[in-house]
Structure formats: C-alpha cells, structure tokens
Amino acid sequence: METKIINKQDLAKLIDGLISAGARTVAPVKVGQMHLFQEVRSPAEAVFDYFLARRSPKEFLFPQTEPIFSYTRQKDSVKIHPVDMAFPRTVVFGLRPCDAAGPGILDALFAWDYEDKFWFNRREQTAFVSMTCAQADHACFCSSVGLSPDAADTGADLHLTLLDDGQRYFVEAPTGKGKKLVSEFPSLFKPATDSDAAARGSAGEKAKGLITRKLDLSNVKQWLGSHFTDELWERLSAKCIGCGACAFECPTCHCFDFQDEATPEGGVRCKNWDSCCIDNFTLHASGHNPRNIQHKRYRQRIMHKFKYYIDKFGKTLCTGCGRCSRQCPVTLDIAEVLENIAAKAASGS
Template identity: 50%
Template sequence: MTFAISQTNLRLLVDQLIQDGIFVVGPRRSGSMVLYEPLSKGEALTLDALPRRSAKELFFPVCEDILTYERVEGKMAVRDVDRAHYPETVLVGAPPCDAASPAILDSVFSWDYLDDFYLERRKKTTIIGMGCTRGDDACFCSAVGLAPDSVAGSDLFLTPLPGDEYACQVITEKGRSLTADYPGLFHEQSPVDPLPAPKQEMKQLNLERIKNWLDTHFDDPLWEKFADICAGCGACAFVCPACHCFDINDEGSSEKGTRRKHWDACGFGKFTNHASGHNPRDVQNKRYRNRIMHKFKYYNDKFGKTLCTGCGRCVRACPVGIDIAGILAEIDAK
C-alpha cells in the first residue's frame, strides 16, 4: 500500500500551511505567464505549465540587502541583515528540473565561504517536487542525467496519477514531517500506473565525452560557429535554475546606504572588464564559450556535478534561437 493525495487535498494542504504561518510558493498564473510566486490560497496553484522562470530566486533572490551602513557621530555604523526573519517555507509543485537545482547550487554557496543568506533560506525550505507530464521540444533533462520522474532534490515527491490523484513518496525527514503534520490530507492507495511522462526526442548525451572534448578544445573554431550570434542579453542565465553569478554594490552615499547583491551573467560584455580597461573575454563567442565550459567542465572539475538540469528555459528565452542542447549534441558527435 502506498500513500497518495488528491489534487483537492493538495490545494487544501496549501491553505492549511498558509493558515499555520508557513510561507508557500508555487506556480501561479500571472497575466499571460506562469511564475513561481507566493500563494495566498490553494486554488491559485497552477500545475499545468512549467513556470517561465526557475525557482532558484526563492533561495537566491534577484537582488537582496546584505548590510546597511550609516555615519553616526563621525563613525561608520554597519548593521548586518537579520537572517532570522526568513520564514519557514514550502515550495510546492516544482518539476524535477527545478527541484534538483538547489542541491547543485549548494556546492558553490557552501564551498570556500558559507553564504548564510542562501543557506538559511535552504534550511528553512521544504520542496514538494512533482513528476512532469508537460514537457516540450526544448526539454532535455534526460540528456543531463535527470528524468521527468526524478526525485533528486525533493523532500516529498508527487507522481501524477489518473483521476487528479498523486502518489506520494517521502524522500527526506522534511518530507516525513510534512506528511506527519497533516495526516488527514493523505490516504492509502494501491499502486496505480502513473500518467505517461513527456517524450524527449533528443538522445542521451555522453557527458563524459563532451567534457573530454571541452578539456582539449578551448580555442576550437567551433566556438565562433556556436556563439557569434549571441546577443549577450543574459536571458539564458536569468531563467536558468543553476546559473549563480552575482555582483555586490554599495548603493547610497558616503553617509548612508545599503550593500546589495545583484544577479549578474557571464554573457554580459562588462562581466570580465578589468579596471585597466582590458577585457579577456572581449567578444561574444568567448563569453558564450565560458557559459558552456562552466556548466559542463569547470563546475564538474570542482564539484563533480553538471551545472544544468535540462529544463530548456534558455532555449525558449533566447531571442536569437541558440539551442544549448543542439550545441552539446554536436560536441558529443565529435
């Protein structure tokens, strides 16, 4: 016997979490788009479309304050942001390509420096992942080691069943606590075949072979072919669940202000611009080369992971039609 939850009870779970003071985030229709946004009621939860942006900004906001400063009686007073106010949070309805990304980001935010802003949000968040039945021709999660039914990164994983039911799999203690706190919303159910996962036409990539090519082809002429059309807009990085570049700026005056962290992107022309004026990535194909190298070589060299979940958002968002999956397939064929 396995446990399940109906779609009606899933929405009731959202309502009860909110009533209990939990901050709940999930896919919600906002105008013409579906976005991850705070939910005020369960009926707002939208489960029939992949959100336009990823869920990473729940842990790694687009912009956040990290300290304030003010000159008081001739001395500079610096105040840290109180991270204790971060709320207990549940992310509900994350497909595998989004649920897997925080575990990838954990490595960089807890490597040589512990980023307490990110780590505190992670600690206080429970992820309810959901099997995907709605992929399109931009999806390629199965090519980077995930799948539409991958439980990686989820605390509780829901598999869509016929009749608006979800099989419920407990993955971590956080997930176990959630089901224990709201037992009346879950019920026993005999095993049922899940709804079919979306078909992905792209073959499985050999990531090891791709990395081996990247190891020895830094100056290959293929980079110009791949990326000379890149507009450097940063859309791919900003919608990506795994990209994590950021800049830090002081905003204000010499008397009072705020130090803030802002998203950045290695595709921007000034990302590597030196104070001297020299830019080692002075043309766009060098910047796009770095994007591929970072995701499929550098990150792997350091952490043994691929910095990509195959969500396909970069493909959908690119204004000039660059297809990262197609580039990887061409490299794989070398």
C-alpha cells in the same frame, strides 16, 4: 521511501493549511501567457496543470537582489547594520524534477570557500514539492544529464505524480522534511495501495516517453578540456547578444556581484544576479576585458557548466530544463551546441 495518496481537494487543503499556519506558500501562478512561481494567498491561485515556470524557483533561496547589510557613515568610521537572517518557513509547490535538482547542485558552490548563510538559512527553512511532468518540448533534455521527468529523488522533499484517474496524486517523501510535512497534516494523506504504486509506475513511464531530445554527453567534458580555442565557439555563439536571460532563468546559474546603493550618509550593499554572458561581467577597472568578444563569454557558460563545475564539484551545472534555449531571443539552443560538441568529439576534430 514513504508513499501516500493525496487527492486534488486535499492538496488544496494542504496549501490552505500551510498558508493558515503562516508559511510562505509558493506555487506556479498564471501571469499573462506564462507561469511564474509566486507566493499564493489561496490554493485557487496555484496552477498545477502547466508545463514549466518561466523562471526557475532558485529565487526563493537566492533572490535576484537582496541587501546583505546596510551602513551609516560616522565621523571617523562606518557603522555596519546586519540584516535579519531569520527567513520565513517556505514551501514551494509544483516544481519539476529538473528544477528540484538545482539546489542540490548549488549547495557545494555556496559552501565552497565560505558558507553562504543567506543560501543555507533559507535552504533549512524551505521545502520543495515537485510533480511528475505532463508536458515536454524539444528543448527538454533532462534525461541526458542523469535526471528524469518522473524522478522523485532529484532534490524535492515530496514528489507528486498525478494518477490516470486525474484526481489523485501518488506521493513520495524522499526526505525528512517531506515526511514531516505529511505528519503535520495526517488526515489529508491516505495510504497508497499496490495498485496505486503500479499506476504511479505507468505514469512515470509515460512521462519518460515525453523526452525526445537525447544527447550523448559522454565525451563533451574531455573535448572541452582540449578545445578552449576552436572554430565552433564563434560559429555557434557569435549571434549571442549578451542579454543574460539564459542565466537569469536557469536553475543552476548562480553568479552574482555586489553593488552599493549609497548616499553621503550611508547605504545598502546588495547582492545581485549577474551573468557571464553580459559584456561587463569580466570588465576590469583598467578597461581591459579578458572576454572581450561575445563568443568568449558564451564559451565560458558552456565550459563552466560542462567542465569546470564537474572538475571542482563533481556535478554537471545543468538540469536539462531547456529554459535557456526556449527563451533566448536569438534562438541559441544549448542542446544544439552540445550536439555539435559531441559530434566533434566523436569525429576527433
């Protein structure tokens, strides 16, 4: 993997250079008490000394709402107006390895029975620059789903690790897009020495030590396969209020629906984020709802992430970022649910 060094001033120049070149440049920005990924107009807006953004960066590939076409009614027909599918070049800085893993998990879904051009056209235009974590909390469990807080190869195009001098980042370029980014701004990237590589190794070990929550998920999928009905679902998830916050902040939740914003003359068809935890997600036009009570909806969330998606695409639909536990208004902790399942699986119940 190509490696380099970039110092903090040159990282600011890289951001500035991309903005000047017309790229949509996105970074964590402090908004009130939280950090959000937002387009920046100056490198001074970007905050890299931070924990984790409130929402994952999936919205830069899969916006919360977007028009997929508009239409006008004519006398005996409807005229469809496609939307512009030429998306801007976008570079997203400062995501964590757990967030960088999200798009690679979702590619298979968006290419499954139909290739979603909204996703893949944006994907082609977007580069991700991740950073080794400097903070973690009890909700983080990335290492239990095969990731690591210092991993360079979870899906980012460039990965930066702040070295112990606090001024220089060790740069790894695992993809062609990452190498191209380096080659566009050659004066900003300096060669990395063996001692820089050793310092990167130590910083990575320190980051790994931040993750204290370790889950044994080895028997979870098997248990789920035989416990669609179990007392655990109601016991642990009856308190879910179906707000959908967990899905909206998650880097891998991807359910959406379509709604028309219509007038008598025409309208716009929009694709909107949705969540299996919301009560009308499976509500039929007849009024029947097969998931007619909240714990059945939460069960679907766990089943989808730790059984169905693995069966279908061979990947766990979770990066262990912990957002859903941190932000849940009723403190429903996904890691605790998984720990309970693992304990049941181990005891054979």
